Amino acid sequence: MSTSWVLSCADLFDGESHRKNQSLIIENGIIADICDAADASSIEDQVSLESGVIAPGYVDLQVNGGGGVLFNDAPTVETIRTMCDAHALFGTTSLLPTLITDTPEVTSKAIEAAILAQEQNLPGFLGLHLEGPHLDPAKHGAHDPAFIRAMSDDDMQELLSAKQKLAHMMVTVAPASVSGEQITKLSDAGIIVSLGHSSTTYDKAQEAAGAGATCVTHLFNAMSALTHREPGLVGAALQNENLYAGLIADGIHVDPAVITIALNAKRGGKKIFLVTDAMSTIGTDQKSFFLKGRKITRANGRLELSDGTLAGADLDMNAAVNYISDIIDLGADEALRMAALYPARCIGAQSGIGEIKVGGSANFVHRSHEGEMLGCWRSGQKIV
Secondary structure, three states: OOOEEEEEEEEEEOOOOEEEEEEEEEEOOEEEEEEEHHHHOOOOOEEEEOOOEEEEOEEEEEEOEEOOEEOOOOOOHHHHHHHHHHHHOOOEEEEEEEEEOOOHHHHHHHHHHHHHHHHOOOOOEOOEEEEOOOOOHHHOOOOOHHHOOOOOHHHHHHHHHHHOOOOOEEEEEOOOOOOHHHHHHHHHOOOEEEEOOEOOOHHHHHHHHHHOOOEEOOOOOOEOOOOOOOOHHHHHHHHOOOOEEEEEOOOOOOOHHHHHHHHHHOOOOOOEEEEOOEOOOOOOOOOEEEEOOEEEEEEOOEEEOOOOOEOOEOOOHHHHHHHHHHHOOOOHHHHHHHHOHHHHHHOOOOOOOOOOOOOOEOOEEEEOOOOOEEEEEEOOEEOO
16 A cells, blocks of 8 residues: 655755755655645645755764664664664664674674664664774774784675675775775675774875775774875875765864865865764763773763773764854755765665655655754654
């Protein structure tokens, strides 16, 4: 039985441009048509929004937790569901649950949970991001260096097998722990290889990109910096037109002036996208939590280990959009693209993810022109 309804709005931003007085005809969670509002009047179930803007649902490629749970603590389908639902309250309709560096056993459980989530068509689930364990101990950040290791043949085979069952998969690796040949095999299998947590040189980073890496994880954080004699991983990310880069825009992880410089410097078009790197705190009033026995404290918008090391971000995607729009002064349209269209392109998401178009999933947010989240629909179902 088909379930059809209409969402009419005064201002539709489809991911590329604005369209006035449009109606979205939704059938079974899919956008069946986009037309002038007057042309959809025959359908009985109508929702009309006279203010604000309808925009694509956000796409977050780095989500460690939310709703009071961490993926590392309990890598299960139920944890993924809780994370997806918590972030949907802030406009994220598609995400990659992200496992940071852990034991081989926990990594295997995370892969199993992701495969089950896809089999169950879990709302909001897009794929899996494994951030580690194949990183550089010199840039471990909040990752436990005891679990960081070079990629073995068995590790490689586990990843390749997982990708056969997952639509989207991203791995963050460092050239110190993964060879160019391994990067090529992963990339050829359709896995998005992202460089991060690395003290690599500019030349080594470019070699990794040539081998198949297409992204950089949380630009500027936990990586070799751009200097006048050694451009480092930051320099490679900005100079290489084939590399996308995730960015934590919370005013804490990266200075606003540096964000502006990066956006102006990036070659290859619009390839810097927003991530939250969110932890369990999103959607809760948690003041602290534990990650593998280490206490993380939440205060003044920061999540910190006892030594002051940043441990993820206390950030939702709508707040990141507003930061880019208002503080960086890039404007709402480009900020919205950085939260939806560009990350979707980074992982080659199916048509209709990160954009509003006929045939795509009915994933969209309703925002005031001042940036307030007024509503969110995921697969045609109203979340908030």
